Amino acid sequence: MSLKTFIFGLSASFGVAWLAVVVVPYFKMRDLQPIPMSAEPDSGIFFPKRTGRIADGALVYSENGCYLCHTQVIRPTYAGNDLYRPDWGGLAADPDRGDTRRETNAFDFFGESYAHIGLNRLGPDLSNVGRRVEEIYAKDGDPKAWLYNHLYNPRMLPERRESGCPSFRFLFDKQKINGNRNAEALPIAGDDSTELVPSSDAKALVSYLLSMKKDQPVATSLNFAPAKKDSDS
Amino acid sequence: MSSTTSNLKDAQIRAEIDRSLRHPVMFFMTSGAAWLAVSIVLAIISSAKVHSPGFLDGCPFLTYGRVFPAHMNALIYGWGFQAAFAAIIWLMARLSRQVCRSVGTILTAGHVWNFGVLLGMIGILSGHSTGVSWMEFPVFAWPVLLISYFIIVIWSFIQFRVRNADYVYISQWYLIAAMVWFPWVYLTANILIFVMTGHPVMDYAVDAWFKSALMFLFFVPVALGTAYYLAPKVTGKPIFSYSLAKLGFWSLAIIAPWAGLQKAVGTPIPYFLPYIGAAATTLLFLPALFNSVNLLQTTKQAKEIVSSSPTLRFTLAGIVGLLILGFSAILLNMPSSTLPLTQFSLSGYGFEILAIYGFFSFIMFGAIYFIVPRITRREWLSRRLISMHFFFSVYGIVFVALIAIFGGLQQGAGQEDWMHDWSSAALRARPYAVAITVAWSAILISNVFFFLHLTLMWLRLGRRSSHPTLLVSHESSSPHGAEGDIDNAGPASLPAHH
Numbered sequence: 001m002s003l004k005t006f007i008f009g010l011s012a013s014f015g016v017a018w019l020a021v022v023v024v025p026y027f028k029m030r031d032l033q034p035i036p037m038s039a040e041p042d043s044g045i046f047f048p049k050r051t052g053r054i055a056d057g058a059l060v061y062s063e064n065g066c067y068l069c070h071t072q073v074i075r076p077t078y079a080g081n082d083l084y085r086p087d088w089g090g091l092a093a094d095p096d097r098g099d100t101r102r103e104t105n106a107f108d109f110f111g112e113s114y115a116h117i118g119l120n121r122l123g124p125d126l127s128n129v130g131r132r133v134e135e136i137y138a139k140d141g142d143p144k145a146w147l148y149n150h151l152y153n154p155r156m157l158p159e160r161r162e163s164g165c166p167s168f169r170f171l172f173d174k175q176k177i178n179g180n181r182n183a184e185a186l187p188i189a190g191d192d193s194t195e196l197v198p199s200s201d202a203k204a205l206v207s208y209l210l211s212m213k214k215d216q217p218v219a220t221s222l223n224f225a226p227a228k229k230d231s232d233s
Numbered sequence: 234m235s236s237t238t239s240n241l242k243d244a245q246i247r248a249e250i251d252r253s254l255r256h257p258v259m260f261f262m263t264s265g266a267a268w269l270a271v272s273i274v275l276a277i278i279s280s281a282k283v284h285s286p287g288f289l290d291g292c293p294f295l296t297y298g299r300v301f302p303a304h305m306n307a308l309i310y311g312w313g314f315q316a317a318f319a320a321i322i323w324l325m326a327r328l329s330r331q332v333c334r335s336v337g338t339i340l341t342a343g344h345v346w347n348f349g350v351l352l353g354m355i356g357i358l359s360g361h362s363t364g365v366s367w368m369e370f371p372v373f374a375w376p377v378l379l380i381s382y383f384i385i386v387i388w389s390f391i392q393f394r395v396r397n398a399d400y401v402y403i404s405q406w407y408l409i410a411a412m413v414w415f416p417w418v419y420l421t422a423n424i425l426i427f428v429m430t431g432h433p434v435m436d437y438a439v440d441a442w443f444k445s446a447l448m449f450l451f452f453v454p455v456a457l458g459t460a461y462y463l464a465p466k467v468t469g470k471p472i473f474s475y476s477l478a479k480l481g482f483w484s485l486a487i488i489a490p491w492a493g494l495q496k497a498v499g500t501p502i503p504y505f506l507p508y509i510g511a512a513a514t515t516l517l518f519l520p521a522l523f524n525s526v527n528l529l530q531t532t533k534q535a536k537e538i539v540s541s542s543p544t545l546r547f548t549l550a551g552i553v554g555l556l557i558l559g560f561s562a563i564l565l566n567m568p569s570s571t572l573p574l575t576q577f578s579l580s581g582y583g584f585e586i587l588a589i590y591g592f593f594s595f596i597m598f599g600a601i602y603f604i605v606p607r608i609t610r611r612e613w614l615s616r617r618l619i620s621m622h623f624f625f626s627v628y629g630i631v632f633v634a635l636i637a638i639f640g641g642l643q644q645g646a647g648q649e650d651w652m653h654d655w656s657s658a659a660l661r662a663r664p665y666a667v668a669i670t671v672a673w674s675a676i677l678i679s680n681v682f683f684f685l686h687l688t689l690m691w692l693r694l695g696r697r698s699s700h701p702t703l704l705v706s707h708e709s710s711s712p713h714g715a716e717g718d719i720d721n722a723g724p725a726s727l728p729a730h731h
Contacts (some may be wrong), residue, residue, distance in 0.1 A: 003393075006401075006406070016490075029432035030430075045439075063299075065365075069298075079573055081651045109434060114437065154286075
């Protein structure tokens with residue numbers, strides 16, 4: 001076999017797969033067309049809104065390797081049991097909407113340049129962490145303050161003493177109190193003259209985490225939930 | 234020309250090639266071994282943090298999310314690639330019978346590579362990681378690495394082109410293939426993820442493909458090319474079956490590029506992609522089987538050498554690693570049973586470590602024990618250091634890889650058990666992480682000895698003897714006493730170094 005034939009063989013065996021599983025799907029996905037909410041003519045397009053410092057927060061998320069232990073995907077039931085967990089894909093019993101759980105779709109990563117699907121689940125999935133913090137963990141309190149405390153010391157609450165999450169103390173700055181205390185200062189640590197306040201990175205990260213509420217109603221064509229018997233529509 | 238003259242001439246060429254390559258090869262091996270030690274220290278720290286989150290807590294550059302990627306990237310780009318460079322440039326020069334004429338350029342590019350890796354590592358630890366697995370180095374690093382890669386291996390390609398022989402060894406097939414595939418894979422992944430703006434989920438899928446392609450289209454072929462050189466060379470027997478070798482090569486070339494996307498199953502990408510990835514990864518068992526059977530049969534022809542030759546012992550361990558890698562490719566990627574358990578668990582890590590350390594690195598250690606005495610013209614100092622390296626590495630890697638793979642399955646079973654609270658699933662990984670920390674510590678011990686031994690060899694403090702260091706004692710039978718022949722005769726003793 002000549003070198004030319006050999007290189008051709010290498011390129012062909014590699015190139016076919018390269019086109020089929022990487023290049024063509026990449027460009028197809030890149031031109032993802034918006035989809036209508038339903039078949040009705042004026043239903044509008046499906047556009048899951050997210051608010052918060054998403055790009056900044058995603059940067060802090062990747063720089064500190066959150067994706068190593070946390071995922072951001074609710075797999076359909078053929079690929080895993082994520083949807084059955086009561087608070088992962090949404091809320092099993094939302095006071096207004098009932099069961100809001102749904103799987104992740106291609107429109108859920110609006111505003112991010114890279115989807116942090118994640119590598120391992122040493123911690124819980126974060127697709128709906130914003131929803132969970134607001135509705136469950138900090139039900140009667142301030143969700144932001146709850147997350148700041150959690151990032152500062154993940155094992156502070158008695159029910160979380162087994163948490164394996166590292167402390168992100170370095171995302172908080174110690175500063176002197178001038179006059180009134182900073183409204184966002186942590187209620188823990190610090191003495192009378194100093195206080196611990198979240199740095200810009202911590203603020204971006206918390207804003208990003210709170211933006212994760214991927215349980216909005218989806219377009220009809222993406223709604224794989226079984227039809228409900230007691231549906232009134 | 235009599236056969237003795239031609240033998241002597243051949244020995245002369247080999248000696249010239251070895252002398253020309255002494256510094257680049259030793260540079261890549263030694264700095265690779267140093268990065269390996271760094272990577273293992275980071276592995277211990279990161280694994281300890283999984284079961285003891287308070288360990289070295291609160292320090293930004295030692296947080297788990299930075300130490301773990303630093304560990305993997307040091308292992309891949311610091312150790313893996315540099316060991317591969319050493320193997321590629323030496324093997325291609327020897328197999329093409331060409332003296333290396335661009336030592337300075339290769340050494341310079343090698344330094345640039347190391348500098349790129351160093352800056353990348355500092356980047357990760359100081360919090361500038363890109364967040365893309367196995368490509369965490371800040372974005373400036375990849376063009377630097379890619380350009381220095383070309384400058385390092387291009388000469389081997391040229392040597393292959395200008396060689397006199399008209400036949401191609403199976404080793405050369407694998408090395409050429411790896412040299413062609415790597416830049417293609419690396420450039421594709423970096424351009425699609427960092428340069429172009431694609432769909433965020435597809436970027437993740439490209440990364441999953443990149444990781445698999447880097448393992449099976451660079452590290453595996455380089456290691457196979459090296460093993461196909463070492464096994465027949467050390468045993469003195471021909472390769473068991475040439476057609477099996479061909480089958481092994483083309484099955485790898487055809488199957489491996491499709492693999493990897495099963496890691497993205499359940500994410501919103503086209504449905505067929507993860508299934509193709511799972512099918513291809515499972516099928517990778519075939520090239521692993523063909524090649525390991527072929528290589529095992531080759532070494533079986535000279536069983537007695539396995540116990541005495543350090544090179545063959547490491548190579549054999551690596552081949553067994555390949556076979557286990559093939560089995561675990563099936564075990565971990567069954568879409569309807571095990572894939573949901575392994576997708577987000579320790580198993581993926583176990584599989585990667587098995588490929589990079591359990592197979593690739595063992596073959597590279599074998600190559601290093603073979604090449605270094607030839608290029609430094611000194612023999613390894615201590616049989617005991619080599620055995621320590623071997624046993625600690627084998628025990629360590631068996632524990633890391635198998636515990637991660639099986640522990641990952643347990644962890645995955647916990648994750649899927651949605652009736653129980655999440656914390657019970659999260660805690661399942663802890664005991665396995667303890668075992669992994671202990672096992673990495675064993676590997677660290679082994680590699681500290683290895684690095685020390687290698688450095689002493691580069692300083693040319695090896696034994697001046699024509700008796701190779703074997704793992705069993707034969708010295709008593711030598712007419713020259715315990716030390717063997719003292720190599721003061723210079724080139725006259727060349728035939729000892731085949």
